[in-house]
Amino acid sequence: MNVSAYAKYLSIAKVEMSNSFSSVSSALIRNVVIVVVLFIFYNLWSTIYGHSSTLVISGFTLVGILWYLVMSESVVSGSQGHTVSYRLSDDIKSGNIAPALSKPYNFVMYCFWSTIGSAVARTGIALVLGSALIWFLVGPPQISITELPFVFVSVVLALILQFLLYFSISILGFWFEDTIAFKWITDKMIFILGGMLIPLSFFPQWLQTIAEILPYSYMSYAPSYMFVNFTMSSFISTVALQSAWIIALGVIAFGLFELGARRVSINGG
Amino acid sequence: METIISVEKLRKVFLTKHKEAGLAGSFKSVFKPRFSEYVAVNDISFDVKRGEILGFLGPNGAGKSTTIKILVGILYPTSGSANVLGYTPWKQRRKLAYRIGTVFGQKPQLWYHLPAIDTFNLMSRIYELDDRQYRKRLKYLVDLFEIDYLDVPVRRLSLGQRMRAEIVASLLHEPEIILLDEPTIGLDIIAKQKIRELISKLNREENVTVFLTSHDMDDVEKLCNRAIIINHGKIVYNDTLERLKRDYVHTKRIEVKLAKAPKTLVFPGAKLIKKDEFSLNIELDQKRGSVSDLIDYLTGNFEVADINISDPPIEEIIVGIYKK
Numbered sequence: 001m002n003v004s005a006y007a008k009y010l011s012i013a014k015v016e017m018s019n020s021f022s023s024v025s026s027a028l029i030r031n032v033v034i035v036v037v038l039f040i041f042y043n044l045w046s047t048i049y050g051h052s053s054t055l056v057i058s059g060f061t062l063v064g065i066l067w068y069l070v071m072s073e074s075v076v077s078g079s080q081g082h083t084v085s086y087r088l089s090d091d092i093k094s095g096n097i098a099p100a101l102s103k104p105y106n107f108v109m110y111c112f113w114s115t116i117g118s119a120v121a122r123t124g125i126a127l128v129l130g131s132a133l134i135w136f137l138v139g140p141p142q143i144s145i146t147e148l149p150f151v152f153v154s155v156v157l158a159l160i161l162q163f164l165l166y167f168s169i170s171i172l173g174f175w176f177e178d179t180i181a182f183k184w185i186t187d188k189m190i191f192i193l194g195g196m197l198i199p200l201s202f203f204p205q206w207l208q209t210i211a212e213i214l215p216y217s218y219m220s221y222a223p224s225y226m227f228v229n230f231t232m233s234s235f236i237s238t239v240a241l242q243s244a245w246i247i248a249l250g251v252i253a254f255g256l257f258e259l260g261a262r263r264v265s266i267n268g269g
Numbered sequence: 270m271e272t273i274i275s276v277e278k279l280r281k282v283f284l285t286k287h288k289e290a291g292l293a294g295s296f297k298s299v300f301k302p303r304f305s306e307y308v309a310v311n312d313i314s315f316d317v318k319r320g321e322i323l324g325f326l327g328p329n330g331a332g333k334s335t336t337i338k339i340l341v342g343i344l345y346p347t348s349g350s351a352n353v354l355g356y357t358p359w360k361q362r363r364k365l366a367y368r369i370g371t372v373f374g375q376k377p378q379l380w381y382h383l384p385a386i387d388t389f390n391l392m393s394r395i396y397e398l399d400d401r402q403y404r405k406r407l408k409y410l411v412d413l414f415e416i417d418y419l420d421v422p423v424r425r426l427s428l429g430q431r432m433r434a435e436i437v438a439s440l441l442h443e444p445e446i447i448l449l450d451e452p453t454i455g456l457d458i459i460a461k462q463k464i465r466e467l468i469s470k471l472n473r474e475e476n477v478t479v480f481l482t483s484h485d486m487d488d489v490e491k492l493c494n495r496a497i498i499i500n501h502g503k504i505v506y507n508d509t510l511e512r513l514k515r516d517y518v519h520t521k522r523i524e525v526k527l528a529k530a531p532k533t534l535v536f537p538g539a540k541l542i543k544k545d546e547f548s549l550n551i552e553l554d555q556k557r558g559s560v561s562d563l564i565d566y567l568t569g570n571f572e573v574a575d576i577n578i579s580d581p582p583i584e585e586i587i588v589g590i591y592k593k
Binding site: 005007008011012015018019022096097098099100101102103104105106261262 | 338341342343345362363364366367371373376377378380382383387388390391394395396397422
């Protein structure tokens with residue numbers, strides 16, 4: 001890609017970012033939900049741990065698990081993966097995909113950058129609000145400032161993975177009348193097997209093994225676990241596996257799109 | 270004149286899924302789906318010359334949008350060939366995109382929550398425009414299209430204002446051809462007129478080739494040099510507008526609202542299509558009587574509250590073409 005091509009995709013991300021800030025009310029409501037959910041989790045896990053600050057269950061202290069949840073909730077709920085797949089499937093159904101396809105850019109890259117633009121903004125807002133609550137309730141996370149940039153890298157890779165997965169599902173809209181079912185299953189997979197609600201280390205060993213083989217855990221569990229138990233070796237292996245999944249899902253996303261594009265406007269010719 | 274769009278035996282077939290009524294039908298369609306072929310565009314051929322304003326007319330579902338989407342390169346044809354500015358659209362979509370502009374009347378490209386200027390700036394990046402040139406171009410178009418609402422969020426604009434901004438967004442990169450799919454749909458008469466004036470001015474000043482689809486005969490009459498009429502995927506007319514009007518469109522529809530119940534109507538060439546308590550719907554054969562004489566007659570003999578004059582609907586013109 002040359003310089004102007006970069007400028008093109010960055011501008012798309014910027015416009016999408018300002019668009020997500022322009023609907024302030026919906027951004028706030030979404031994040032209020034995260035704060036409420038985290039408050040409920042705070043009460044739940046405090047009871048489980050019997051309010052002990054030294055007890056360790058499956059490698060987590062009470063403070064650790066709460067900061068884990070701040071990260072896992074923000075990466076998933078804050079990312080725009082869901083809305084892109086809703087919008088794109090709808091656009092495919094209604095034929096609204098036509099103007100976006102008639103511009104001189106790579107359509108997958110266009111979707112990617114517009115998603116990343118808003119996902120970074122939304123995850124950022126969710127993290128700030130969630131962190132404020134948990135900091136107030138149990139104190140700061142156990143991570144040094146120098147380690148945070150590494151976590152940030154893994155968070156961005158998690159957002160990219162979510163995008164690729166949801167994008168591929170939306171593209172199925174070219175073949176299926178309704179992709180809501182696929183989306184619903186994916187949401188739940190990320191909630192459970194992705195470790196958004198409970199860290200994978202709480203699962204029985206066999207389930208943990210399955211979850212670690214599937215890509216979902218790299219969308220939420222991996223960066224969140226790194227956030228509370230940072231080691232350089234886990235960073236390297238996590239980022240390597242995230243990258244491998246990005247390549248695999250990337251090939252699927254581009255491939256599906258190339259096939260699907262031949263079927264454009266099957267609806268609303 | 271140079272031919273810049275040429276289409277040869279273009280054909281597009283869609284598969285449509287069928288489902289029998291009721292729950293049993295739903296089950297059946299899950300396990301044994303039944304498809305039928307729907308020919309949207311049926312072996313059509315035509316050319317467009319540089320600088321032309323071509324009206325592509327037809328009723329809903331005739332294949333207009335399908336054709337335009339193939340020409341833009343977002344739809345693959347089933348068979349046949351098309352050449353736009355030397356490119357095969359569906360194979361060289363991105364290269365072609367730099368040289369054409371598209372407006373889809375019912376499918377907005379402006380960001381809904383943001384002011385139009387944000388979309389314009391984004392377009393300047395997407396089309397990789399030089400900054401100084403872009404500023405100059407923007408100023409020219411904003412003046413031409415009278416856009417004095419650059420920083421108002423698009424959701425607050427009227428439909429006419431929005432459409433003008435949509436057209437500006439597709440002209441920033443100085444395209445050689447602009448393809449407009451139903452640009453006046455849903456607009457009121459004044460806004461329609463405005464859009465038509467602007468398109469025609471643009472064509473005069475920049476020699477932009479205009480390819481416009483519509484189901485509104487008025488659009489074509491006020492704007493185009495040539496009309497292609499398409500019906501059930503086939504071209505039924507492809508010639509000058511003069512010939513179309515001379516041979517097929519010699520009637521006008523006159524709708525009259527009356528303050529008092531109507532008397533009988535006696536006027537040469539006027540046929541009463543519908544009559545109720547306070548309104549008349551008249552078809553006037555312009556070979557036998559003129560519109561202005563009819564209006565004089567109406568205002569002289571009736572208590573007229575409102576008059577609306579329009580062309581016959583496209584479906585009727587097509588019936589006329591088939592009859593010949």
